[in-house]
Amino acid sequence: MSSDVYISVVDVVKIYETASGGVTALRGVSFTVNKGELVVVMGPSGSGKTTLLSLLGGLDKPSAGEVYVDGHALHKMNARQLDSFRRNYIGFVFQFLNLIPKLTALENIEIPMVARGLKDGRDRIFDIASQLGISNKLNRLVEELSGGEQQRVAIAAAVASDPPIIIADEPTAELDGETIEKVMDFFQGLRSMGKTIIVATHDPRVSRKADKIVLLEDGLVKGVYRGAEIVSSNVSIKSYRDYIRGRLVEIEDELRLLSDRFKKGELSVDDFIKKYSRLRDIKKFLEDELKFG
Numbered sequence: 001m002s003s004d005v006y007i008s009v010v011d012v013v014k015i016y017e018t019a020s021g022g023v024t025a026l027r028g029v030s031f032t033v034n035k036g037e038l039v040v041v042m043g044p045s046g047s048g049k050t051t052l053l054s055l056l057g058g059l060d061k062p063s064a065g066e067v068y069v070d071g072h073a074l075h076k077m078n079a080r081q082l083d084s085f086r087r088n089y090i091g092f093v094f095q096f097l098n099l100i101p102k103l104t105a106l107e108n109i110e111i112p113m114v115a116r117g118l119k120d121g122r123d124r125i126f127d128i129a130s131q132l133g134i135s136n137k138l139n140r141l142v143e144e145l146s147g148g149e150q151q152r153v154a155i156a157a158a159v160a161s162d163p164p165i166i167i168a169d170e171p172t173a174e175l176d177g178e179t180i181e182k183v184m185d186f187f188q189g190l191r192s193m194g195k196t197i198i199v200a201t202h203d204p205r206v207s208r209k210a211d212k213i214v215l216l217e218d219g220l221v222k223g224v225y226r227g228a229e230i231v232s233s234n235v236s237i238k239s240y241r242d243y244i245r246g247r248l249v250e251i252e253d254e255l256r257l258l259s260d261r262f263k264k265g266e267l268s269v270d271d272f273i274k275k276y277s278r279l280r281d282i283k284k285f286l287e288d289e290l291k292f293g
């Protein structure tokens with residue numbers, strides 16, 4: 001193992017036991033992350049991204065295989081040890097934001113700081129909120145904020161207590177292009193401070209900023225890429241381009257569906273324009289990715 005490997009996932013299998021039998025979400029996943037890397041996990045819906053992030057963050061344990069973070073063997077820890085690991089190491093941004101709607105943005109951001117025993121963090125929170133463009137929303141109740149604003153509150157809450165690792169599951173799904181830039185600049189700023197950041201996303205505007213892309217498909221690593229360059233030797237750049245092509249087809253379907261719904265009067269003009277231009281932006285990025293990638 002090279003000396004700067006910080007996180008190491010070895011042959012990880014995850015099977016969820018359900019009433020109707022076992023669901024295999026990961027079927028033998030291996031890769032490494034260095035300290036201070038910004039790693040993006042991509043892959044179709046159901047490919048295992050959220051499952052993988054929850055194992056890396058010590059929220060759950062693998063059914064088989066090993067997960068090491070900074071020398072700690074997470075697969076061997078009991079619930080109490082995992083609890084303390086998470087508190088010391090991880091800031092989470094969950095796919096379905098776990099904010100408390102009846103508290104203000106500021107209160108939501110303060111909760112994890114208090115949990116880690118940090119006091120007098122108001123200046124720090126204000127600084128983070130400014131970088132994310134939500135400093136004027138801090139005293140509003142979360143339930144009164146837009147989806148994109150809530151997403152940024154969740155990001156601020158994840159980083160406020162200064163954890164060494166930030167794990168974010170689709171943190172930009174509700175954001176427009178400009179705000180995505182802002183959030184990615186923010187993540188890159190954290191990285192330059194030595195933080196390790198792992199982001200699951202469908203958005204090529206996010207993956208472009210990654211040091212490393214882990215592409216999942218049906219619970220397996222289809223490839224590990226560094227920008228356009230291939231890191232792991234057993235895959236070709238073709239699967240990444242196939243993935244991008246697949247996403248383009250999906251986006252075109254979504255655009256058609258959106259127009260149909262608008263014509264049927266199911267969407268307001270505002271909603272339609274907002275969603276339509278977001279999809280069009282993504283489409284353009286995907287097309288560029290094929291051109292230049």
Ligand SMILES: Nc1ncnc2c1ncn2[C@@H]1O[C@H](COP(=O)(O)OP(=O)(O)OP(=O)(O)O)[C@@H](O)[C@H]1O
Nearest residue numbers: 016018023024025044045046047048049050051052
């Ligand atoms: N708690 C659970 N119990 C049973 N099956 C689960 C559970 N969580 C996830 N799965 C299954 O595991 C597989 C991987 O799910 P996961 O949520 O990790 O995918 P994902 O890549 O994050 O998808 P998305 O892009 O839609 O968020 C899916 O088949 C899913 O149905």
Ligand SMILES: [Mg+2]
Nearest residue numbers: 049050095169
């Ligand atoms: Mg998910």
